[in-house]
Amino acid sequence: MGDYSREDEGCPQLFDLIPKWATKRGEERSHGISEERKLELRLGPPGGEWTVKESNTAACGERERDRLLSLGYFPASPCPQNTILKPPSPWQQHHLHPSYLHLQHGQGQVAVSKESPQPCSNRAAAEQTAAEKKAFSAANTAVNNTAQKRTAPASVVGWPPIRSFRKNIASKPASDSTDVAPSKVSNSVENGSRTPFVKINMDGIPIGRKIDLKVYHSYEKLSYAVDELFRGLIAAQKKSCDGGITGEGGGGEMIGGLLDGSGEYTLVYEDHEGDRMLVGDVPWHMFVSTVKRLRVLKSSKLPTLSHGCKQGKLSVNIKE
Amino acid sequence: MCLFQFQSVMNYFPEEVLEHVFDFLTSHRDRNTVSLVCKSWYSVERFSREKVFIGNCYAVNPERLIARFPRLRSLTLKGKPHFADFNLVPDGWGGHVYPWIEAMAKSGINLEELKLKRMVVSDESLELLAKSFPNFKSLVLVSCEGFTTVGLAAIASNCRFLRELDLQENEVDDLKGKWLSCFPESCTSLVSLNFACLKGEVNVVALERLVARCPNLRSLRLNHTVPLEVLQKILVRAPQLSDLGTGSFTHDPDSETFIKLKNAMKNCHSIRSLSGFLDVNGRCLPAIYPICISLTSLNLSYAPGIFSNELIKLICHCKKIERLWILDTIGDKGLGVVANTCKELQELRVFPSDLYGVGNTAVTEEGLVAISAGCPKLNSILYFCQQMTNAALITVAKNCPNFIRFRLCTLDPIVPDAVTNQPLDEGFGAIVQSCKRLTRLSVSGLLTDQVFLYIGMYAEQLEMLSIAFAGDSDKGMLYVLNGCKKLKKLEIRDSPFGNMALLSDMGKYETMRSLWMSSCEVTLGGCKTLAEKMPWLNVEIINEHEAGEGEGEASCDDRHRVEKMYLYRTLVGPRKDAPDFVWTL
Numbered sequence: 001m002g003d004y005s006r007e008d009e010g011c012p013q014l015f016d017l018i019p020k021w022a023t024k025r026g027e028e029r030s031h032g033i034s035e036e037r038k039l040e041l042r043l044g045p046p047g048g049e050w051t052v053k054e055s056n057t058a059a060c061g062e063r064e065r066d067r068l069l070s071l072g073y074f075p076a077s078p079c080p081q082n083t084i085l086k087p088p089s090p091w092q093q094h095h096l097h098p099s100y101l102h103l104q105h106g107q108g109q110v111a112v113s114k115e116s117p118q119p120c121s122n123r124a125a126a127e128q129t130a131a132e133k134k135a136f137s138a139a140n141t142a143v144n145n146t147a148q149k150r151t152a153p154a155s156v157v158g159w160p161p162i163r164s165f166r167k168n169i170a171s172k173p174a175s176d177s178t179d180v181a182p183s184k185v186s187n188s189v190e191n192g193s194r195t196p197f198v199k200i201n202m203d204g205i206p207i208g209r210k211i212d213l214k215v216y217h218s219y220e221k222l223s224y225a226v227d228e229l230f231r232g233l234i235a236a237q238k239k240s241c242d243g244g245i246t247g248e249g250g251g252g253e254m255i256g257g258l259l260d261g262s263g264e265y266t267l268v269y270e271d272h273e274g275d276r277m278l279v280g281d282v283p284w285h286m287f288v289s290t291v292k293r294l295r296v297l298k299s300s301k302l303p304t305l306s307h308g309c310k311q312g313k314l315s316v317n318i319k320e
Numbered sequence: 321m322c323l324f325q326f327q328s329v330m331n332y333f334p335e336e337v338l339e340h341v342f343d344f345l346t347s348h349r350d351r352n353t354v355s356l357v358c359k360s361w362y363s364v365e366r367f368s369r370e371k372v373f374i375g376n377c378y379a380v381n382p383e384r385l386i387a388r389f390p391r392l393r394s395l396t397l398k399g400k401p402h403f404a405d406f407n408l409v410p411d412g413w414g415g416h417v418y419p420w421i422e423a424m425a426k427s428g429i430n431l432e433e434l435k436l437k438r439m440v441v442s443d444e445s446l447e448l449l450a451k452s453f454p455n456f457k458s459l460v461l462v463s464c465e466g467f468t469t470v471g472l473a474a475i476a477s478n479c480r481f482l483r484e485l486d487l488q489e490n491e492v493d494d495l496k497g498k499w500l501s502c503f504p505e506s507c508t509s510l511v512s513l514n515f516a517c518l519k520g521e522v523n524v525v526a527l528e529r530l531v532a533r534c535p536n537l538r539s540l541r542l543n544h545t546v547p548l549e550v551l552q553k554i555l556v557r558a559p560q561l562s563d564l565g566t567g568s569f570t571h572d573p574d575s576e577t578f579i580k581l582k583n584a585m586k587n588c589h590s591i592r593s594l595s596g597f598l599d600v601n602g603r604c605l606p607a608i609y610p611i612c613i614s615l616t617s618l619n620l621s622y623a624p625g626i627f628s629n630e631l632i633k634l635i636c637h638c639k640k641i642e643r644l645w646i647l648d649t650i651g652d653k654g655l656g657v658v659a660n661t662c663k664e665l666q667e668l669r670v671f672p673s674d675l676y677g678v679g680n681t682a683v684t685e686e687g688l689v690a691i692s693a694g695c696p697k698l699n700s701i702l703y704f705c706q707q708m709t710n711a712a713l714i715t716v717a718k719n720c721p722n723f724i725r726f727r728l729c730t731l732d733p734i735v736p737d738a739v740t741n742q743p744l745d746e747g748f749g750a751i752v753q754s755c756k757r758l759t760r761l762s763v764s765g766l767l768t769d770q771v772f773l774y775i776g777m778y779a780e781q782l783e784m785l786s787i788a789f790a791g792d793s794d795k796g797m798l799y800v801l802n803g804c805k806k807l808k809k810l811e812i813r814d815s816p817f818g819n820m821a822l823l824s825d826m827g828k829y830e831t832m833r834s835l836w837m838s839s840c841e842v843t844l845g846g847c848k849t850l851a852e853k854m855p856w857l858n859v860e861i862i863n864e865h866e867a868g869e870g871e872g873e874a875s876c877d878d879r880h881r882v883e884k885m886y887l888y889r890t891l892v893g894p895r896k897d898a899p900d901f902v903w904t905l
Contacts, residue, residue: 156733157407158403158406158813159406159788160672160675160729160731160733161403161405161406161762161786161788162406162671162672162704163405163406163489165489165517166621166671167675169622169673197625
């Protein structure tokens with residue numbers, strides 16, 4: 001993850017498992033906004049005025065934030081806290097202290113708040129950078145260990161706070177329609193009534209995915225999608241085997257040659273009769289209506305098929 | 321006229337008059353208040369009260385309930401703490417309804433309605449319930465567990481005047497019993513039947529016949545095993561339905577069955593509330609367009625298979641929607657459409673559809689801002705989002721000062737402002753400052769003590785606050801405890817609040833229903849101190865891992881942090897049904 005990206009979910013290790021779309025989307029959003037927006041926000045409360053000035057919008061690189069936060073899961077103001085607040089007077093001043101004082105004291109403990117109604121932004125900034133640097137270097141080694149406190153949201157117990165049955169919905173789109181198809185009378189009798197999410201498993205990857213075939217109108221697009229889906233997972237798996245600390249996320253080699261037998265992997269499917277078939281022989285729409293699940297097998301495991309013969313067939317059928 | 325004069329005038333009236341006056345008081349709070357005025361009002365009130373609400377089943381016991389309210393007809397009980405919904409409370413913690421049913425049965429209470437939330441309901445309880453109360457009419461179970469279809473069969477068989485059987489999001493073991501067939505032919509009184517949470521198949525013939533012989537049926541929510549063709553037949557027999565939960569909604573849109581369904585739908589002029597779609601083919605959705613225009617409540621949050629554009633097309637028809645529950649597959653763009661279309665919207669819930677980053681659906685602060693700008697009546701929101709900004713929250717606060725419930729959940733619990741990387745303190749501060757009627761708040765994202773300062777300062781009506789992974793020090797919690805005078809329920813997880821905050825104002829907890837703290841900094845010693853000083857509180861320590869291990873000294877070290885603590889005010893002391901892993905100090 002070398003780029004500045006507005007990735008909000010996951011710790012560095014698990015970034016590999018999150019497809020590229022997340023980063024792209026983050027970038028598109030953030031760059032446009034942060035350059036344009038110079039925030040000066042006002043509320044009009046009775047008898048007072050609040051001004052929130054952010055003077056240090058780009059100070060925290062995204063990675064820095066992650067590292068600092070992974071120090072412990074009580075974030076001790078890892079980011080510039082130049083928030084200046086002037087709330088209505090009834091509240092005692094001494095309750096307020098810009099939390100950069102936390103960094104000053106080096107720990108996440110309660111900073112004994114002295115008078116601090118006017119933080120000197122220069123001093124604050126300098127102190128912050130110093131503290132941040134300290135925290136940064138300390139955090140470097142801590143990334144992997146404490147990363148579990150900042151893991152991908154779904155792995156924290158009870159977070160996000162939704163009930164179990166909603167979690168089941170959230171992790172399996174289109175619910176059980178394809179899984180329990182045999183018992184669903186309506187599905188097997190009527191053609192084309194099936195919701196087209198199919199499971200897809202890859203050799204060597206314990207966790208499968210589900211894809212919506214409706215979205216891909218050709219074998220080529222499907223092949224591309226499979227590559228997208230599993231490339232990151234394979235890379236992550238390789239890295240975790242090697243035990244290295246991940247730097248680049250989402251990397252990994254392209255999974256090519258799925259359809260023509262030329263690659264390391266080949267795409268096969270199981271049809272409604274339960275037979276395993278090579279993907280690519282029949283027209284796309286026919287394929288969609290008969291496919292039950294997909295598999296990405298290691299090509300070496302398949303009985304050898306003559307390339308010339310297959311390619312001939314495929315080139316006829318893969319249009320567009 | 322001051323209260324004393326008024327009271328003495330009132331005392332010249334016979335009790336029947338007082339009772340009649342009290343009849344007009346329907347809210348529990350009002351009735352509780354009048355019962356405090358004087359002894360005679362207390363007495364009149366208690367003999368005339370028919371509906372009782374007990375927010376924490378361990379705050380009193382069945383005997384006291386029955387002694388005080390002998391004319392009890394309708395009881396609402398809540399059991400486990402809210403965080404039990406998210407698996408933070410281990411199984412077996414408690415919340416059993418059986419003792420309540422047993423006591424009421426023995427005392428001859430004429431129970432007609434029972435509403436339970438987060439309680440453990442055994443089949444025995446349901447059987448006892450069904451057989452003990454001849455006038456029993458309404459059973460509503462929300463987020464309960466412990467029963468099977470056998471218990472439901474008992475209810476169906478024995479409750480001759482049953483009007484309502486409403487099962488919402490319960491954990492039910494489906495033992496393939498034919499519970500639905502147990503409704504006798506003589507049962508014609510059903511008004512509301514909701515079995516959407518059941519996983520197993522039901523006898524659809526019995527269902528159709530039941531629907532046919534219950535002319536007062538207004539609300540029917542099916543489970544996912546009921547196929548579309550059965551739905552069609554039901555709608556033909558019950559066009560008077562006002563609340564429908566579809567079962568499976570998938571079929572070949574070109575088939576005759578589907579065309580029949582469309583026609584049946586058109587005939588259902590009374591449907592105002594729609595839910596279900598537990599298994600859906602998006603191409604079937606146009607069948608409901610004709611009823612969309614009259615809908616006031618729509619729940620599509622169980623249907624991840626509906627794509628954003630299909631959702632949008634559907635929403636365009638729903639101009640009168642007041643309550644919308646939806647998945648984040650709708651996207652910011654879809655929320656923009658909602659904002660433009662649904663001008664009557666009061667409550668919006670956007671649930672996450674994708675916890676593992678598989679797809680590219682999610683909503684951000686943009687969707688929320690759009691809704692706040694477009695829907696002037698919005699007063700309740702639950703919003704799961706990928707990111708949020710202070711600017712957005714401030715805008716929302718300005719647009720919608722009428723929030724009663726504001727629950728924001730960022731999928732990453734400590735994500736900062738997506739643009740500025742600041743904590744989200746300012747944004748939530750703006751919300752509490754602007755929304756003077758806010759009674760429920762859930763905060764998330766990167767938050768420091770500052771946000772609690774604001775909450776304490778401004779959230780004067782706040783009754784329930786949920787905190788997770790927030791704050792820097794005890795001050796955060798102190799701000800809240802000192803500031804929020806009406807606080808009833810406080811639940812905190814994974815935040816650095818410790819003994820200092822816990823013990824600073826112990827009397828406060830007697831004004832609250834309960835406090836939950838898990839993975840915080842409070843120690844066993846702190847909890848013990850609290851329990852010692854406050855006899856009217858039960859301070860429970862939940863020790864999942866230490867149960868059964870005779871660690872003796874080590875686990876009793878007062879300096880140990882407590883993993884889970886749940887305390888609540890009670891009139892009846894430590895409960896007797898606490899399991900091994902719960903230690904009441």
